[in-house]
Amino acid sequence: MVKKRLLFIVFFAFIILITTFAHADISGKVVGVADGDTITVLENQTQYKIRIFGVDCPEKSQDFGTQAKQFTSDLVFGKTVQVIPEEADRYGRTVGTVMVDGKCLNEEIVKAGFAWVYHQYCKKPICDQWNRYEEAAKNAKIGLWSHPNPTPPWEFRHGAKASSKTENISTTTNAAIAYHGNVKSMIFHAPGCKAFNCKNCTVVFHSRAEAIGTGYKPCGMCKP
Template sequence: MKAFRLYRLVVVTVALFLWFTTAAFSETVITGKVVGIADGDTITVLQDKTQYKIRLYGIDCPESHQNFGTRAKQFVSDLIFNKDVRVIVHDTDRYGRNVGQVFYNDLDVNQAMVQAGYAWVYPQYCKKSFCSAWNGFEQAAREKGIGLWSHPNPVPPWDFRRGVRGSSAEKNKDTSKNQEVTYHGNTSSMVFHQPACKHFNCKNCTAVFQDREEAIEAGYRPCGGCRPSGIHNASLKNAARGTY
């Protein structure tokens, strides 16, 4: 009788161990419709009347006020907004968001963002075995000069969030009339300026655009004083009444 009780205790103990082990190592899967796009790497998925905020695992897209932030958001929106997706949750971040891989049919959306040049592989957090392949996709996008890699020395978003706005080489680069015009956007007023405008170096003019269309696409409006038109005009150096 004692032997049977001991045997039953052992069986129950093993069963509980296996159950807890399986629960600990299994990954949550969320399936539902994408009902929100916050930015290139953050979406909202509706599953059974419950909304889940999803942070795309292992990648980091440009911030909304960075170059290509708007384009990254539009790219992921075109891929999956209002569509049914499957999310394999790998982690939960400090904001309580589910961090995972997003799949639309057989398309790995995280990977697609990297391949299209709209995201960096996030080295601090991309620790899965497939991250090495993603690094290869990022390098290929760099070499092709697509997406954000079409700009020289783009600032990684994790540096941008710490206040880094470009290398000293970029800050000191020649801005003579023989070069292509670069527009600077004020992240507070959402106004962009010509280089010759007196507000070109204002403390909030940290968004940089290579052409007028890109600035407008990012949600900025032209300065009322220097009136950036896409053509460099030396006379604009006297502009003194730009709105910012």
């Protein structure tokens, strides 16, 4: 019985130890700024990729993406910061609150109008205050709010993914279409045409433009 209790105590202490280390603050020098809400901190020769908690800055290819990155860089690059971790995201980055020179970087970005409060993930009580900072920046029309209708980055990312999928489908579809050219008549046919697999249809074109550019004419029946 005593042995079981001892094992339980050791196990419990081990869990506490792991939890403590998993959420230990990171204190180090900022050696990289990827964008407005992602920085790299160097602590004891180890680099940590930090995703700033609760805010979402414009992507680099969006309006104000460059300005948001510059704002964050001006505040923290080369300085020692303290990161209070919240969790690790799916990319392996540490998500946390960043303190620099006695200020909260998360708040400063929102105040300056270079980020939205990320409502999907920002559920802590402090987020209510950040929402007020966002509203104030919006009313003052500063930063990205100087634009009449800024696009939230999560919508921008969703649109980019949808566009990429459409392009991939289009490319795949076009690549799948092959035209057969008749080497004697110099006429090319589309798939499904009666003459598509004719005896002399031995030339393959991967696009209509390629066939016409080679001197072939479209079939009058299938009209490729």
